[in-house]
Amino acid sequence: MNVLDALVNQAFFQKALLAGVLASIGCGLVGPYVVVKRIGYLAGGIAHAVLGAVGVALYVGVDPLAGALVGAVVMALIVGWVSQRLRGQEDMVIAALWAGGMATGVVLMAQIPGYQVSLKSYLFGNILLVTANDLRLMAALDGVLGLLVMAFYRQFMAVCFDEEFARLRGLRVTAFYFLLLCLVALTIVLLIQVVGLILVIALLSLPAAAASVWTRSLAGMMVVATLVGLTANVGGLALAYEPDLPVGSVIVLVTVALYAAAVGLRRLYDWDLAR
């Protein structure tokens, strides 16, 4: 069965496509902040440590996605606190949280019979298994992200651009920094279903990084990053379907290719102008 047939006839494929669209919106809204604020490493730490929370949730028998949601926000606050307190030397502590959280998840999930499959889908994502419930949660997360970004666009920009000046203007810089990390946490939960927590960082940073070389404003970056994410998600899904390749990984490969193309074309364009 080819991609177009699947699109028309297969409910699971339609859901997967919708999941891709919802994920693109999240990474388009929040990715630019990750890139301009240079918090990719912090985001990676939060993403991996989320597995610990998922493990705890499964172990005590609550909804793993709820566990991921709570765990991601808690991790964002811890990582934020660490990065504020240990300015310049937070690397090792974040590495410890990163690996420790992940190991906790693996150990706890090993105690539950039959959950090895589930472990793999958290690590690498499984967009073809998204449920209607997952989609509702993803849409709700996009809504929250959209509202917060619209409400605090100026403040987030000021804090990302020049913290010291923002503080002088009376902004609660630390509070906004923590709020920003919480947005990153929500986006990670949004993306885990699609590409898994190991590859989340690709969707969180590369579409925005690709957008950054072609845009001059944060808002423009958000629009272009969303489009790049959309292309990667839809393209990856289509490419992976017929040869039955792991969808999340193909999406990431398309993202990497788009990023490389964006940077490469920019170089070529500037070089052509300079001649």
Added chain:
Amino acid sequence: MTDAIAVTGLTVRLDGVDVLEAIDLAVPSGEFLGLVGPNGGGKSVLIKTLLGLIPARSGRIQLLGGPPQRTRHRAGYVPQYAAFRRDFPISVREVVLTGRLGRTSSRLRYTRADHAVVQRCLADTEIEGLARRPLGALSGGELQRVLIARALACEPEIIFLDEPTANVDPRVERDLFQLLRDLNRRMTVVVVSHDLAFVTDYAQRVACLNRRLACHSTVPLSGDQLAELYGHPVRAIDHHSHA
């Protein structure tokens, strides 16, 4: 009228070292104060302490009649090393607009009045033509004007400038000091500069800072006084003789 700045017995310690000691300073409203001194003498630290960005170990600071944390939104600040990345996706107008934060009447967006203030600040600093330019495409002198415009957008009663002429050529330097002189007609100006000649030309009073503070009215700075402050002989160029 209260002083714009009133500091008594200020001591600041950073990483176990006293970088400022027993500072007393009173700056009347409307003054143009130059702050000079050797590198590491604490000039930037003093400004940041006056703005409440660095905590004082002891002493009392009154900025515009109150503690800095409460009054600093009425001050403008032009930092020495821009704390931001030049490739940040932001235009000149957007940078200057951030000066309206804490002043604007709207919670969600910049109002028409905010845009009007920004337009006036762009005009005052003669960078209207650059408004749409991305920050990364500016020269050193242009960037300096953007930072001054951003500080002016706060509609400050006092403006602090930390080495505003560090990365600009002499002609631009002269223009910048002329701009500061114009601004001084409506606000108190405090300028940190390494360039004694320029500062003494424009400032009403020069304070020399090397961990401790010594104040002088502009002209008579003797070679001995300079040597004492800088710790080595300094050749002062008398700017007035060829002005």
